Amino acid sequence: MATEFDELNVLEKNVDAFVENVESIANEPNRAMMRDEIEDDLEDLLIMAYAMGNDYAKRVLGIEDEQADISKMRDIIDEPIDGKTWKDRIREHVDDGDFGLIKTVIQSETDRVYNEAVQQTAEDSGIPNIYKTWVTMHDDRVRDTHDYIEGVSVPLNSRFYTLGGDSALRPMGFSDARNNCGCRCKIRITRK
Numbered sequence: 001m002a003t004e005f006d007e008l009n010v011l012e013k014n015v016d017a018f019v020e021n022v023e024s025i026a027n028e029p030n031r032a033m034m035r036d037e038i039e040d041d042l043e044d045l046l047i048m049a050y051a052m053g054n055d056y057a058k059r060v061l062g063i064e065d066e067q068a069d070i071s072k073m074r075d076i077i078d079e080p081i082d083g084k085t086w087k088d089r090i091r092e093h094v095d096d097g098d099f100g101l102i103k104t105v106i107q108s109e110t111d112r113v114y115n116e117a118v119q120q121t122a123e124d125s126g127i128p129n130i131y132k133t134w135v136t137m138h139d140d141r142v143r144d145t146h147d148y149i150e151g152v153s154v155p156l157n158s159r160f161y162t163l164g165g166d167s168a169l170r171p172m173g174f175s176d177a178r179n180n181c182g183c184r185c186k187i188r189i190t191r192k
């Protein structure tokens, strides 16, 4: 019997392994090679994040199909957030030699693609009365604006509203960049 977070567990293990590995990649003296290596590895991870979000949504919704729908995967992976794609951010942080920020990009872009795959798969299913719930990491790093919507459930196509009036369809979807950067929140879906 699969538990609700099987897909997330698999994904988090891969994220953790990559984040640890970034330290050794940092010893690569050639910056261009270092960047290529990080980009290749992160691209693989983002494809996995899409597949895990897709698998999770299909399992919860009871959709039995063998093949994942990947027609929107590329657009979702390469979607700019606050004007920058994941590749722009990696390039910037490799140039600055900032491995802390590279790790943040790995974590938050993986979460973003996972969440968007969940939302997209649920939308594409055409199943009525799907709700989504905002879930934080439940630790002291969660910002107040996201703590405010922890556990809140809304219909699939509705937005989550923070106390300050900013809103988002899902984590990383706010208009204020301060509500997006470094976000680790996830969405869960349910059928009502």
Ligand SMILES: [Zn+2]
Pocket: 136, 143, 146, 171, 183, 184, 185
């Ligand atoms: Zn968050």
